[in-house]
Amino acid sequence: MIDVDTLLTWGGAFKKVSAGEMIFLEESECRFYHQLVSGKVRWVNINDEGREFLQGVINPGECFGELPLFDDERYAATAIADTDSMIIRLDKPTFLQLLKENTALHFAFSRLLAERLRFKFFIIKEMANHDPEHSISMLLKYFKQNKKNVCTDCNRVNLTRQQIADMTGMRVETVIRTIKSLEEKGKLVIEKGKVYC
DSSP states (O other), X not given: OOOHHHHHHTTOEEEEEOTTXXXXXXXXXXXXXXXXXXXXXXXXXXXXXXXXXXXXXXXXXXXXXXXXXXXXXXXXXXXXXXXXXXXXXXXXXXXXXXXXXOHHHHHHHHHHHHHHHHHHHHHHHHHHHOOHHHHHXXXXXXXXXXXXXXXXXXXXXXXXXXXXXXXXXXXXXXXXXXXHHHXXXXXXXXXXXXXXX
């Protein structure tokens, strides 16, 4: 989202996190803007049984946990490093001042929030559909069109079947069975366990 040199100029600091480490917890107080430099982070809600609902997979260059920066509420989800990762953080007051002084960045964040909100509307609509084949097809189509979680060179889906299940609220068995059915119908390709749109 923001050039790393700009963040460093404004007082940003790097933070290493190990695979499996929680970066922040749902309902905890927000003190920083977070941007992933390297690695992979998942943004999840965890229910009382420990089941995760995947809100998003964060890739290098993307920010996460930004809602409480704007509404002064607590984090809406937990951020967990999927791999050893490097994050750059900027304290909240400085981040807000950076946006006040840079309208282009402010508009970029408005656009990002709108895109993420639009995706949530999309997911809710598809979950209400109750047809796993349709829902998974539409999810993969959305990712391909928006160049998210799909390799732009080879159309490989960069999500596991478990992550798709966690994102849609389906059981992983349903996702596996549905992806196999979509392959049999020629709507996607499975090669060496990898799914291609």
